[in-house]
Structures are given as structure tokens and as C-alpha cells.
Amino acid sequence: MKKGKTIAEKILSDKSGVDAYAGQIVNAQVDYVMVNDVTGPIAFREFEELGMEPVRDRMVLIPDHYVPNKDVASAEQAKEMREFARRWSIDNYFEVGRSGVCHQLMIDEGFAAPGRLIVGADSHTCTYGGLGAFSTGVGSTEAAAVFATGRLWFKVPETIKVELTGEFRPGVGGKDLIIRIITDIGVDGATYKAFEFSGDGVGAVPVSDRLTIANMAIEAGGKAGIFPCDKLTEVHIEGTVRGEWTAFDSDDDADYCQVLRYDLGELESMVAFPHLPENGRAVKDADVKIDQAWLGSCTNGRIEDLRIAAEVIKGRKVHPDVRFIVVPASPKVFSQAMEEGLLATFMESGAYVSGPTCGACLGGHMGILASGERCVASTNRNFIGRMGHKDSEVYLAGPGVVAASAVAGKIVTPEQLEVV
Amino acid sequence: MDSIKGKVWRFEDHVDTDQIIPAERLVAENLDKMDEFIFEKVRPGMAQKVKDGDMIVAGKNFGCGSSREHAPRSLIQAGVSCIIAESFARIFFRNSLNVGLLLVECKVEANEGDDIEVRPKDGIVINHSNGKEFNFPQYPEFVSELVAAGGLMNLIKEGRF
Ligand code: SF4
Numbered sequence: 001m002k003k004g005k006t007i008a009e010k011i012l013s014d015k016s017g018v019d020a021y022a023g024q025i026v027n028a029q030v031d032y033v034m035v036n037d038v039t040g041p042i043a044f045r046e047f048e049e050l051g052m053e054p055v056r057d058r059m060v061l062i063p064d065h066y067v068p069n070k071d072v073a074s075a076e077q078a079k080e081m082r083e084f085a086r087r088w089s090i091d092n093y094f095e096v097g098r099s100g101v102c103h104q105l106m107i108d109e110g111f112a113a114p115g116r117l118i119v120g121a122d123s124h125t126c127t128y129g130g131l132g133a134f135s136t137g138v139g140s141t142e143a144a145a146v147f148a149t150g151r152l153w154f155k156v157p158e159t160i161k162v163e164l165t166g167e168f169r170p171g172v173g174g175k176d177l178i179i180r181i182i183t184d185i186g187v188d189g190a191t192y193k194a195f196e197f198s199g200d201g202v203g204a205v206p207v208s209d210r211l212t213i214a215n216m217a218i219e220a221g222g223k224a225g226i227f228p229c230d231k232l233t234e235v236h237i238e239g240t241v242r243g244e245w246t247a248f249d250s251d252d253d254a255d256y257c258q259v260l261r262y263d264l265g266e267l268e269s270m271v272a273f274p275h276l277p278e279n280g281r282a283v284k285d286a287d288v289k290i291d292q293a294w295l296g297s298c299t300n301g302r303i304e305d306l307r308i309a310a311e312v313i314k315g316r317k318v319h320p321d322v323r324f325i326v327v328p329a330s331p332k333v334f335s336q337a338m339e340e341g342l343l344a345t346f347m348e349s350g351a352y353v354s355g356p357t358c359g360a361c362l363g364g365h366m367g368i369l370a371s372g373e374r375c376v377a378s379t380n381r382n383f384i385g386r387m388g389h390k391d392s393e394v395y396l397a398g399p400g401v402v403a404a405s406a407v408a409g410k411i412v413t414p415e416q417l418e419v420v
Numbered sequence: 421m422d423s424i425k426g427k428v429w430r431f432e433d434h435v436d437t438d439q440i441i442p443a444e445r446l447v448a449e450n451l452d453k454m455d456e457f458i459f460e461k462v463r464p465g466m467a468q469k470v471k472d473g474d475m476i477v478a479g480k481n482f483g484c485g486s487s488r489e490h491a492p493r494s495l496i497q498a499g500v501s502c503i504i505a506e507s508f509a510r511i512f513f514r515n516s517l518n519v520g521l522l523l524v525e526c527k528v529e530a531n532e533g534d535d536i537e538v539r540p541k542d543g544i545v546i547n548h549s550n551g552k553e554f555n556f557p558q559y560p561e562f563v564s565e566l567v568a569a570g571g572l573m574n575l576i577k578e579g580r581f
Contacts, residue, residue: 025560025562025563027581038443038446038447038488039487039488041448041451042451042489042490042493046573049573050573050576050577052576065443065446066447073447073448073449073450074447076447076448076449077447077448077449120487121487121489122486122487123485123486123487123511125487137487137511138487138511138514139487139488139489139511139514139515139518139519140489141489141515141518141519141571141572141573142514142515142518142572144573145572145573145576145581148576149576149581153562153572153581155560187434187481187484188480188481188484188507188509191481191507191509191510192510218511221481221484221509221510223510276434362438362443362486363438363442363443363444364443364444381438381485381486383436383438383439383485384436384438384439384461384462385438385439385442385461386438386443390461390462
């Protein structure tokens with residue numbers, strides 16, 4: 001009898017037309033390929049050398065890292081992307097004003113959907129696993145190969161099953177779970193593997209949190225982090241998703257290389273200390289003064305994150321020694337936050353609110369850290385010098401902790417703020 | 421490529437791509453001079469001292485983090501001939517195959533400055549400074565083909581992908 005399959009095995013079988021299991025190498029049809037302003041230029045040069053027609057409808061070009069243009073060099077780079085889009089008549093090019101952090105835009109614009117195979121020349125392409133897609137980061141050359149052929153080779157990954165039970169306690173969310181997982185298995189604990197989330201607890205995890213969790217699969221070395229598609233997923237993509245999509249669920253007798261179990265109700269607010277995402281600790285045990293709090297990014301820059309942070313900061317003031325920077329991840333998030341009055345709440349508290357961009361998340365612009373400075377950020381990486389000077393420090397946490405810390409001037413949970 | 425020889429630059433676990441080349445250097449105008457910036461935040465001055473053929477020996481998870489292909493490209497530009505690590509992050513691994521950077525997955529005993537020889541076809545690393553030999557496995561068939569062709573673009577140009 002045939003063995004059952006994981007979601008990853010099913011999607012890669014579907015897209016390659018081969019009955020594929022973990023360990024096999026398949027050549028699969030890619031639904032969408034995305035590049036950004038940093039990875040795009042190399043991909044464009046590689047592609048032009050081939051002298052082939054591009055699969056234009058399946059290409060998505062998103063400037064987000066250094067736009068609005070940070071300086072002359074980034075302006076030239078953004079121009080390269082714009083000109084490539086024009087030369088090859090790529091409709092899915094998003095100009096500043098209609099653009100945002102690439103992964104959020106891929107969701108807002110309906111490219112990401114259950115059962116799809118999506119690659120992106122950006123490591124956090126794994127985010128769309130939160131919607132049930134198999135999506136993964138590739139390099140510029142591989143993106144160029146997909147521009148030309150619409151296909152790519154994949155080693156079908158083994159899957160780590162993450163069984164969830166219970167519900168998050170108030171103030172605890174997806175960021176806390178994924179920091180817990182990475183801390184438990186290490187930053188290479190899932191190298192060349194996929195995560196699949198399952199169990200009764202999944203239904204209690206909002207889609208926004210699923211996206212946060214899938215986003216950081218790569219921070220454990222993972223190739224993908226996949227959630228099954230359910231009613232919540234369908235509601236989330238309704239009205240935005242482009243074209244047809246098919247959901248896949250795993251079989252009961254599928255093979256997993258490892259099983260992790262978490263009771264969501266037992267998790268607490270986490271913060272990952274410098275300089276690796278595996279350095280997670282309970283926020284209540286942290287005693288760290290901060291200079292900056294940064295809310296945004298493909299990890300936690302969604303409307304749900306902004307709502308959590310705004311509720312914490314409403315009626316309070318940002319600590320006099322702290323800069324609180326709020327960066328909604330996309331135009332849709334930005335305008336929704338405006339309509340709901342969240343941006344006003346942030347500004348009344350003394351925060352700086354910017355338009356959508358990756359900005360300081362990768363040490364680009366708009367919030368770079370000086371030597372010795374510490375930042376608590378809702379982002380996904382706290383590597384050496386990630387947000388600026390090599391002697392600055394980044395602490396990773398969820399949106400509630402970021403907002404509470406902005407008020408307290410040190411890393412705390414919203415509950416601790418009430419006691420202070 | 422029967423044998424490559426070079427001196428060792430020693431690194432430990434989890435060398436991320438932000439360390440290899442920082443994000444602020446990732447603009448198109450730098451593409452031809454990325455070698456000037458390698459490891460500038462964690463090993464200032466290394467970029468200027470690397471000699472053609474030098475190798476990096478590291479621990480686990482080399483190349484983790486961002487998908488920037490600038491990382492293996494900048495190392496090649498700097499003259500690095502090979503990276504020997506206990507394990508590699510997957511995107512960095514795939515990128516390296518495509519841009520022609522030799523990766524050897526192997527745990528070796530080596531110190532900074534040691535003289536190392538790699539024999540890819542035999543799957544052997546020899547540390548001439550301490551006299552020790554280490555074996556490493558061959559790539560799967562498709563990956564070997566990809567490496568032999570010099571990356572995915574060449575396979576496409578030859579109509580083989
Ligand atoms: S928000 Fe940060 S992690 Fe996400 S794509 Fe932009 S730079 Fe990368």
C-alpha cells in the first residue's frame with residue numbers, strides 16, 4: 001500500500017506531476033516567482049543573458065527594501081527594476097505608493113493562496129505557508145531561471161510535525177510560539193526540512209499569527225512552515241485571492257521526521273536576545289533598557305499587530321528616552337490603520353509613523369541604530385549589526401511587548417506595564 | 421579540479437549572510453566590488469587580506485539568514501576557493517552551486533592559517549598543518565550534474581533544464 005503524504009509532499013507532487021516523497025528531487029511548475037529591489041538586479045542580469053521570453057504573468061516585482069529611494073545608489077537600483085518591468089511588460093510591478101513589504105503585498109494582492117508553489121528571492125518567502133502554500137526563498141539566479149522556464153528543482157523536504165493544543169493566553173501570540181520553537185530546536189534545527197502545524201490548537205491560531213509563525217520557519221533553517229487551510233484561511237483570502245486554488249491536507253499515515261508538541265495555553269511572552277533568534281527568554285526575566293522600539297516588517301507589521309500595539313499604548317506616552325517607530329507593512333494595512341484611528345493613537349503617544357517599507361528591519365534606512373544602542377523589534381532577525389552599527393543590539397518580540405517596552409523604556413510585557 | 425590548496429580563515433557556527441556582506445552594501449552599483457566588504461563588521465580588514473585560493477573553515481549552519489546571492493558571489497570575487505563547514509543553510513547552499521562556489525560539507529580540525537588541500541573528486545580534505553585527513557560524501561546525482569555544468573543557468577542554456 002502507498003504511504004500517506006505530508007502537505008509538502010502533496011503540493012510538490014501536484015506541481016511536478018510525480019508521486020513524490022521526502023528525499024526525492026523533483027522539477028516542479030512554480031505558480032509565482034517574486035523578486036525585490038535588492039535581489040532583482042542580479043536576477044535581471046542573469047535572465048537577460050538567456051535571451052528567452054519571460055513567464056510574465058507569474059512574475060511579481062516588488063521594490064520594498066530601499067524604497068522610497070534611500071540615496072542615489074538605491075534610486076538607480078529601483079530604476080533598474082522599473083525599467084526591467086517596462087521592457088518586458090511585467091504587469092505585476094508595484095510602484096512606491098502601491099508597494100509595501102514584499103511578503104505582505106503578496107498576500108494583500110492575492111498571489112499567495114493555499115496549495116500554491118511560490119518562490120521568492122527573499123528568504124522570508126516561507127511566510128505564505130501560513131495560508132497553506134508551499135513557499136520558499138531562493139537566490140537571484142534561481143529566480144531568473146523561473147522567469148525563463150516557469151519551473152525549478154526542489155528536494156522534497158522531510159517534515160517536522162508541530163502539534164498544537166489549547167489556546168494562547170491573552171497577550172501571547174504567534175511570535176511567542178515561534179521564538180519558543182526556535183529556542184527549543186536551534187537556528188539550524190529544521191535545516192532542509194519543512195514544518196507542518198497540526199492539531200486542535202491550529203483552529204485557535206488567527207491567520208495573522210500563522211503568517212508570523214511561518215515567516216520565521218527560516219530562522220530555524222526551515223524550507224517552509226505550512227499550516228493546513230481551514231475556514232479562517234478562506235475568510236482571510238476572500239475577495240483578494242487571484243485565480244483558482246486547491247487546499248491540501250496531510251494524510252494520517254504520513255511520515256514525519258520529528259514531532260514537537262506545544263500547549264498554546266502554557267506559552268508566555270518571549271523575547272529573543274542578540275545575536276540569534278534561538279536566544280529566547282521569557283520577557284518577565286529580561287531586564288534590558290532600550291533606545292528604540294520598532295513595530296513593522298513581514299513578521300509583525302499587519303493590521304492585527306498594529307491593533308494589539310495600539311491598544312497597549314492608547315492613553316500612554318512613549319518613554320522620553322525612546323524612539324518608537326511604527327511601519328505598517330503595506331498600503332492596505334496603512335489605510336486600514338488610519339481608518340481605525342490606530343495611526344492617530346500612535347502619534348498621540350509620541351511615536352513616529354512611516355509609510356510601508358522594509359526600512360530599518362534589515363538596517364536599510366529610517367531607524368538605523370548607533371553603536372551601543374538597543375532596539376526591541378517586531379522583526380525576525382537579531383544578527384550582529386542587522387539594524388545598524390555592529391555594536392548595536394536587536395531584541396525580537398511580539399507587537400504587544402514592543403509597544404509596552406516603548407512606554408516603559410525597557411523590555412516588558414503589557415501586564416508588567418500596568419504594575420509599573 | 422582535482423585538487424585545490426589554500427590557507428584557512430577560521431569561523432565558528434551560524435555565520436549569517438549579514439556577516440558575510442552587510443545589507444547596506446547590497447546595491448546594484450556595488451555588484452562588481454563586493455569583495456571589498458566581506459565580513460567587514462565581524463572581521464574588519466579581512467577583505468583586504470584574503471588571497472586567491474584561501475578557504476573558509478566553519479562550524480554548523482554556514483550562510484544562514486537572508487537569501488542574498490551577493491554572499492557567495494562576494495566570496496568568489498574575494499578569491500575564496502572553497503568553504504568547508506559542518507553544515508550549510510539551504511538557500512546559501514543552492515546559491516553557491518549556481519554561482520560556482522565550491523562547498524564541502526565536512527567537520528575538519530583546522531586553525532586559522534593552516535594549509536588545506538581539498539580533493540573534490542576523491543571526497544578528501546587534507547590538513548597539511550596537522551597531518552589529518554577527513555572524508556566527505558559526494559552530492560546527489562542531479563546536484564553533481566548541476567555543479568559540473570557550472571550552475572542552473574548553464575543547464576538552461578544547454579537546453580538541459
Ligand atoms: S520586512 Fe525585513 S525580513 Fe521582511 S522582507 Fe523586509 S527586510 Fe526582509
